[in-house]
Amino acid sequence: MNALDGPSYEDVALARERIAPLVHDTPVATCHALDRACNAAVFLKCENLQRTGSFKFRGASNAIACLTKAERERGVITHSSGNHAQALALAARLHGVSATVVVPEDAPRAKREAAAGYGARVVPCPPTQADRRDTTRRLIEESGAVFVDSHDAVAVIAGQATAAVDLIESAGPFDVLLTPVGGGGLLSGTTIAAETLVPSAQVIGCEPEGADDAYRSLRDGKRIAEVQSRTIADGLKTSLGERTFRILSEHGTRIVLVSDAQIVSAMRFVWERMKLVIEPSSAIAVAPLLFGTLPVGGKRVGVILSGGNVSLDAAFAAMYPGLGSR
């Protein structure tokens, strides 16, 4: 037993029971045009339709469900570019726990506002990882709140893993499972779920070329803790954590890199053909199928569409000038 061990599959199964009363049973979508594009059978788990608009609600709900009474009374705190912040805010409210979220100033407005809308105290900070941590540390010292990490906490990883469990249960088995990778919570959880449920499946993380710390960390066997990220996938700017790096290293999880242009094309494909609003961080896991970067011919492929929180200000202003702004 190591302090950096991930959750076991039993922990994932427990998380699933714990959060079942709260999470949406999101649909699994299919698309003829996508299947044709990659000559495979693709099943997409619509976590953009999850509460708070992303899978992050699973991990946050499990983390809060695991707190002791004394911890609940202290309240919870996190830093997040957005989706984990919203997720923790709602999960906390549903458990009657107060929440503080530290959000970088460059996070999409829609994500910041949503966290506040769920009743959390939103504290802005400069956009670097170091600033996020410093601001959070200061607030913890002041308030005694319990920190719920966005990706490296065991309870959070176990919660994120439940998306893959649901997907496999309703549409499995799979030969390939694709998820985005930022901090690595979803990818680690999916790896752990797959190990037990579809042991022969290849689990692959999709990462922006402009934020390729996971790719380089796993290739070199050494975690890059800070990355100068340049990508439109705002949810994937976080580096792997110590625990997620360890889980992914041990399992030999593979990473594919995706350009921003491919992310936008895949995002547009999903909006246009599947009528689903997904964010860039989700489209990244569709891109390798559309552009042939990943040969999957004849295979059964599962994809986690991680979220749909994207600011629509520019889109509506452009589509309906004079009508589209609020």
Added chain:
Amino acid sequence: MNALDGPSYEDVALARERIAPLVHDTPVATCHALDRACNAAVFLKCENLQRTGSFKFRGASNAIACLTKAERERGVITHSSGNHAQALALAARLHGVSATVVVPEDAPRAKREAAAGYGARVVPCPPTQADRRDTTRRLIEESGAVFVDSHDAVAVIAGQATAAVDLIESAGPFDVLLTPVGGGGLLSGTTIAAETLVPSAQVIGCEPEGADDAYRSLRDGKRIAEVQSRTIADGLKTSLGERTFRILSEHGTRIVLVSDAQIVSAMRFVWERMKLVIEPSSAIAVAPLLFGTLPVGGKRVGVILSGGNVSLDAAFAAMYPGLGSR
């Protein structure tokens, strides 16, 4: 028996059997924020996720399934601002029938291209109703193709009615049913379905203020065959047909008018909160719930989200300059 009689409920039930192997069983969505906004329980039938991106695939599929062998060999033809064109194109292809669609030049590019993508011959025409009819008549004289009207054919109305039947079966009963109204095929079909399945429900058509022919026709008891339409809801510029006018008149179906600004707000709400891409012609049936134009407090409300075919060119160019265009 009158030449303008609508389909009976038995015709609708037969249509449902006929098209069952082809149509998607689209999900029914709910949204806490929408329920709160109108203090009701709202269930939205996601026909934006129907094949070809709209409910029109139901009516077109039923119309083609009803053709004789000799008629199938002649091929089919229609004029449509877009969704019926796509729907007929795919339904024809799936039955091995050739299709010609006359599409006004001002129809969204995405809709025109999709019809061609499904293998139909696309013939552009000037944007008035008269031009659409003239061009179509000329082509019928040349080719002998069978005309499949977008809204006034019995088989088409029976097919469109199946959306409401599915919705009522999976989430009914309802006190109120809302659909958009353009040519009146969906609204007539919904009225006929409701008459048998939820006879106490109020069926209401939602029409753009800038294309209010159905509202005025039903109010004055006299069909307005041509309307100078000014609305962003491109799918709702058609006037009621003789048959749909008769069905709606006989049933006393009510119409509510919606402004373009309300349509855009409702559309944005559904994209942002429900993560579903819907077109303006669908958002119109959500707007009366969001803006309190229709008091539905404490009621069970069914809405048909009719389609999701909207050009994303401007949206992606604005969201991702340099990346967003194809």
